[in-house]
């Protein structure tokens with residue numbers, strides 16, 4: 001379960017990095033999904049996730065996030081901006 005959740009999170013991060021919208025949900029009929037998709041296997045659903053381009057008129061706004069400055073404070077440490085763009089990662093997450 002733990003590994004599956006982590007892999008799902010990676011999928012969400014990758015999809016959002018490509019500009020897609022993601023809607024993860026755990027409040028669904030697990031047994032119904034398992035029966036429809038995984039009948040006769042040992043696979044069980046963990047969460048489901050819609051992926052696509054949401055209509056800006058109807059999607060909820062993102063929940064509040066820490067700013068990059070708030071999230072990246074570390075005494076006496078400077079982020080090496082030549083290696084990646086951490087601001088982009090904060091936006092995605």
Ligand SMILES: Cc1cc2nc3c(=O)[nH]c(=O)nc-3n(C[C@H](O)[C@H](O)[C@H](O)COP(=O)(O)O)c2cc1C
Pocket residue numbers: 023024025026027028047061062063064
């Ligand atoms: C694994 C997982 C399961 C979730 N299940 C539900 C759910 O069942 N119902 C719900 O309203 N939100 C659920 N959420 C939260 C929303 O899908 C969404 O991530 C949250 O509202 C934050 O939105 P934002 O990332 O756009 O700010 C779940 C999130 C995750 C990561």
